Amino acid sequence: MNADTVDEETLPTVAAAPVDAGRLAAALEAILFVVEAPVTVTALAAAVQQTTDAVADALDALRTGYDERGAGIDLREVGGGVRIYTRAEHADAVEQFLQEGQRSRLTQAALETLAVIAYRQPVTRSRVSAIRGVNVDGVVRTLLARGLIVEVGTDPETGGGLFRTTELFLEKMGLNSLEELPSLAPLLPDIEGLDAIAPDDL
């Protein structure tokens, strides 16, 4: 540990000692300030040696505080964790300072393929291709390269690779979990029946 981080306070005791709520929120804010991805409440609780309940409460207080003072940042639950983001309304000002290079947006083809994978996961490439009516090899490669999907094992029947969406996908969509995706049911015909059809029936 470096010498410049000497603190006058005593370190938190191992057992979850009652801690000043404001101080806990501040410690969490400090951690959330340095992370590059959403962090689970569990990981935060371990770092500050408090219960997950206490951490969840402190995060609520932090979020409420941001909202009440109309801060430039807010706390969002995304991809199964929490992370601080700038508020969308300040995007123009913020983007002038970001040196992220060109932000490439997903194409229509990529979005549609991603949608099928998100709703049918785990799913094979050929299944996605059958639903979309076009070959999806190139698009799947791109989605893999961007870390939005991963291959998770193979289909026991066809031997084809099975694909899932990743946490990064959730984060990019601002979703906390796949359950937050709206139901397709009202839009779909009997989807189970469709599964039974082999692509060559067409």
Place this chain on the structure above:
Amino acid sequence: MNADTVDEETLPTVAAAPVDAGRLAAALEAILFVVEAPVTVTALAAAVQQTTDAVADALDALRTGYDERGAGIDLREVGGGVRIYTRAEHADAVEQFLQEGQRSRLTQAALETLAVIAYRQPVTRSRVSAIRGVNVDGVVRTLLARGLIVEVGTDPETGGGLFRTTELFLEKMGLNSLEELPSLAPLLPDIEGLDAIAPDDL
């Protein structure tokens, strides 16, 4: 974010529309949240199209707010600009979090980027990005932070930084030298042709 502080008197005071002080502070907070280095008041004023005086006032309000609520972050003047940092008294929580972090294993994206750099070094970030088809800024930063790559000079043509793998990389891979990396030739169809690949097929 050009040069150092500019003499504030000489600035063309663009008749800035009167803006809600809270909203101005929020916009500045959003900007300061994402920047990599201290930002001058002048640059901030240009970004939000306000006078430097208004910006200075808003920054004061922001700093006072952080101090009063004992936030996990604070606003400091450093090197002619301002920047948000974690508050020193919460450094221990941040350290605890980082040390417990599950970050010890590289992600697939980081590994792939490392692989491309290892085989193409010295190579610019944009070249790696073109090969992988995605922005690699975050991943390169991680690899730098983990000491697996270093920046060695700049590309004479593009001016972009050139990256190499480090001794630590060799050590981690159990290799004595880069010559011991397995040849890609049997794995690739035609490695010469690869330079011609379009950055993204989408």
Place this chain on the structure above:
Amino acid sequence: MTDALDAAAIDDLMAESGDSSTDGSFRVRLDNFEGPFDLLLNLISRRQLDVTEVALSQVTDEFISYLAALDEWDLGKATEFLVVAATLLDLKAARLLPAAEVEDEEDLALLEARDLLFARLLQYRAYKLAAAYLGELERTQSKRHGRAVELEPRFAELLPEVLLDISPQQFAALAAQAMVPRPVPVVKTDHLYAPQVSLQEQLAIVRSRLRRSGAATFRALAGDCTLTIEVVARFLGLLELYRDGLVAFDQAAPLAELRVRWTGPDADQDADADNSSNIDEEYA
């Protein structure tokens, strides 16, 4: 955001997402379309009509004038269109057929197949709408920026030691995989042409039957097909023969029985069989 979207809201989204199907000529739509389903959906939604009301002849006219305006005859696009037109015709025929008159088992099977096609189309549309929703989410989220900044040095030193549990061989494989050129995306329809159905074979079947009998209805020519794709292949085969001037078509009225006459040489001049040897590739 977690509320289920109702179909109307999604339709709005889809309209906003700049779906080109709502305006413009054939050219516009063809430049954007991705495959048979896409084109079919666009054709139907553009007319905002039930399938039964789509004027197929009108669509065909539009398409032919589009093709005529092209500098070069584009076999790929023509093939796509034929598949779509055949599907559309199938759907339309199925919709027009009064349910009471379906007694023939063959008709019933055909009807089922067509309903499945329609269901597939609806499924395709559902995912397209879901994609529009995801696009909206992505747009919103991309305006929120997380902090992605190098750790302050004192913190960077504290990161746990990184683990590279990968062998040099695996590492090389990873590099190769990352560096292989990504294939240029192309519109493929091979999933529609079941690989076991060879256009050339189907063409040979109709050719030999027509040559033998001199004339036949299309229904008879396709009577023994078990898969829709075989019917499509035979139809394409007939078009191929027509192009070579070997057959002629007679049809009294739209949707009436289609009669095909052999107009080529009678004798066994099989030399021309070679001409079609690459036909599968052409259409694949």
